Amino acid sequence: MAENVVPRVRVPRDASAGEAVSVRTLISHPMESGQRRGSDGNTIPRSIINRFTCEFNGELVIDVTIEPAVSTNPYFQFDATVNETGTFAFTWYDDDGSVYTESADITVA
Amino acid sequence: MTRKALLGGVSAAVFAVAAAGVGLADIRTGDSLVINGEIQIVTEAEPPAHLEGALSTLYSGWVFRTDETRAMQADDFDNPGMLYVEQGIDAFNTVMGSEGNSCASCHENPESLANVRPSYPQWDEAHGTVQTVEMQVQECQTERMGMEQPYGYDSQQMRNMVALIASVARGQTVDVAIDGPAAEAWELGREIYYTQYGQMELSCAQCHEQNYGNLIRADHLSQGQINGFPTYRLKNANIVSVHNRFRGCIRDTRGEPFSVGSPEFVALELYVASRGNGLTVEGPAVRN
Numbered sequence: 001m002a003e004n005v006v007p008r009v010r011v012p013r014d015a016s017a018g019e020a021v022s023v024r025t026l027i028s029h030p031m032e033s034g035q036r037r038g039s040d041g042n043t044i045p046r047s048i049i050n051r052f053t054c055e056f057n058g059e060l061v062i063d064v065t066i067e068p069a070v071s072t073n074p075y076f077q078f079d080a081t082v083n084e085t086g087t088f089a090f091t092w093y094d095d096d097g098s099v100y101t102e103s104a105d106i107t108v109a
Numbered sequence: 110m111t112r113k114a115l116l117g118g119v120s121a122a123v124f125a126v127a128a129a130g131v132g133l134a135d136i137r138t139g140d141s142l143v144i145n146g147e148i149q150i151v152t153e154a155e156p157p158a159h160l161e162g163a164l165s166t167l168y169s170g171w172v173f174r175t176d177e178t179r180a181m182q183a184d185d186f187d188n189p190g191m192l193y194v195e196q197g198i199d200a201f202n203t204v205m206g207s208e209g210n211s212c213a214s215c216h217e218n219p220e221s222l223a224n225v226r227p228s229y230p231q232w233d234e235a236h237g238t239v240q241t242v243e244m245q246v247q248e249c250q251t252e253r254m255g256m257e258q259p260y261g262y263d264s265q266q267m268r269n270m271v272a273l274i275a276s277v278a279r280g281q282t283v284d285v286a287i288d289g290p291a292a293e294a295w296e297l298g299r300e301i302y303y304t305q306y307g308q309m310e311l312s313c314a315q316c317h318e319q320n321y322g323n324l325i326r327a328d329h330l331s332q333g334q335i336n337g338f339p340t341y342r343l344k345n346a347n348i349v350s351v352h353n354r355f356r357g358c359i360r361d362t363r364g365e366p367f368s369v370g371s372p373e374f375v376a377l378e379l380y381v382a383s384r385g386n387g388l389t390v391e392g393p394a395v396r397n
Binding site: 004006008010024026028071072073075 | 346
């Protein structure tokens with residue numbers, strides 16, 4: 001069970017219709033690869049965020065499969081074209097079954 | 110314990126690398142760093158009086174880094190060091206010790222400690238010694254909060270707390286006192302700085318005073334300024350304390366380092382901090 005897992009997102013508050021806005025996301029997570037050994041010689045079990053998705057008003061924007069090679073505190077930045085006022089919904093899926101969500105509103109003038 | 114070179118002091122350092130010189134050809138100077146579009150950071154400054162003849166300009170370690178690493182520090186969302194500052198804020202507001210106090214009980218908010226980082230290490234009259242921020246935190250915890258076991262000097266919790274104390278001071282000019290009762294420790298720190306350690310017989314000065322800007326393997330040597338500590342190091346994926354960095358440097362000379370929190374490292378921290386008098390606090394900075 002990963003501790004101190006906190007999702008964070010940064011999305012502009014306003015945009016004009018059809019504009020590509022920059023979306024930045026970060027989740028604090030140790031991303032234990034499952035390939036390291038502890039001081040007792042035993043393998044430290046894998047514990048990573050294995051999937052990240054972003055939806056805008058119910059429409060899928062990005063769906064990422066994350067593998068063990070991704071570093072601690074995964075950071076994703078991408079551009080999304082917005083045509084209407086709405087809400088970005090972000091979801092991170094943890095190996096331990098936990099699901100972390102965050103959302104951000106954007107107003108299109 | 111410590112392997113000191115037979116040749117001590119300034120003279121040894123001067124002739125050992127007489128052929129070397131600073132190399133700023135690969136380094137782009139003159140850029141400015143503004144954090145979150147509001148905190149002005151001084152990355153190049155006039156050296157303090159005691160460095161006359163040693164350095165012509167002070168450069169923050171930021172100057173020696175790549176564009177990508179520089180950019181990470183310009184925005185708190187992109188700076189992974191701020192994750193640890195957030196944990197520091199949580200600890201700041203958490204009651205610890207038998208007295209039922211949190212840091213916030215006395216200090217109200219972290220911003221009230223904004224004048225701490227720029228002036229530390231500093232002489233502590235009550236204890237008759239030079240104290241670092243870490244030692245000050247431990248003093249609060251044991252003497253005022255009633256904790257039997259304060260944060261370890263280089264523990265994650267301590268680094269988080271010191272990163273928080275540094276983050277609220279960003280943009281303030283480093284100004285540690287080197288005269289008065291602190292002078293003795295400062296002299297010790299200077300002696301350590303110019304002493305060649307280890308099988309490689311390297312002093313701090315040979316890399317960071319006489320060869321900054323040149324390559325050491327694939328990396329550019331900086332001036333070894335500590336205004337950005339605790340620093341988020343990409344290679345560690347964590348924040349790193351000043352003493353941890355000192356230990357790493359002496360280890361790389363194949364010497365046996367002083368221990369973290371030792372009087373020698375406190376003295377060296379005071380001296381190295383004074384070499385940055387005129388730069389601004391950047392912690393948590395981002396470095397490789």
